[in-house]
Amino acid sequence: MKKTVVIIQARMSSTRLPGKVLKEIVGKPMLWHIIARVQQSTQIDEIVIATTNNKEDDELQKFLVSTGVPFFRGSEDNVLERYYLAAKKYGATTIVRLTGDNPLVDPIIIDDTIKFFHNNSFRYVSSEERTLPLGLGCEVFSFELLEEAYINASEGYEKEHVTPYMYFKQDSIGYYSINWNKELLNYRLTVDTIEDFECIGEIYRQLYHGNHDFYLKDIINFIDAHPEITLINAAIKQKGVYE
16 A cells, blocks of 8 residues: 655754754744644655654653654664664655754645656655755655665765765666756755754744744745845855765
8 A cells, every 4th residue: 555654854962953853933842843834735644753762862752742743763873774664664655755954844845746756757756956945845755765775875974864875876766856946045944053943933933823824935925025034044054965
């Protein structure tokens, strides 16, 4: 039976902003907002949080138990293994990869990416490469490809970031990147530092009124009308795959 599972990697021991996944934005943990937005997707069967076996993530587990969201705990450093074992445990045939860094993740983009994946013959479809704001993209791939990566990945960065094995073999594994709008590339809507958190918090304070009813277009329109918001985290440099 086919099953599409969103697997969100999240942990408390972030190097640049520890504990960020449970830091509150307008009164709710950041991860709560992410889950609430993803739950609006019409193309998914289940949401699973993939966290670590570290003691620090006991607090995260308590939060997930209280909300009833399924979770899997595994290796901190080998995130590829954590993803694979989580997907296997929950019977995923299609995996949607998200991270706990992105509280503005867009369910419309998720659904469009999943539909494209299922309506074509690609094994790995990305909606984030160079044409979406950092923090709004997602990746969709088959369990078979995830298993192939798990078995064959040998480099450290291939295991730490889940999809590099697939990405760097894109010519042979059936890869497609959806082009959105390159003008959106320079918007930073992820949370890696306290400056990012403050920037996203300001967006939420203005657009969130009890419902997650604001999406890509609404967010961009708001930022364009208030460009001073982007100055909050303008100096932040995103860490690369090899860092």
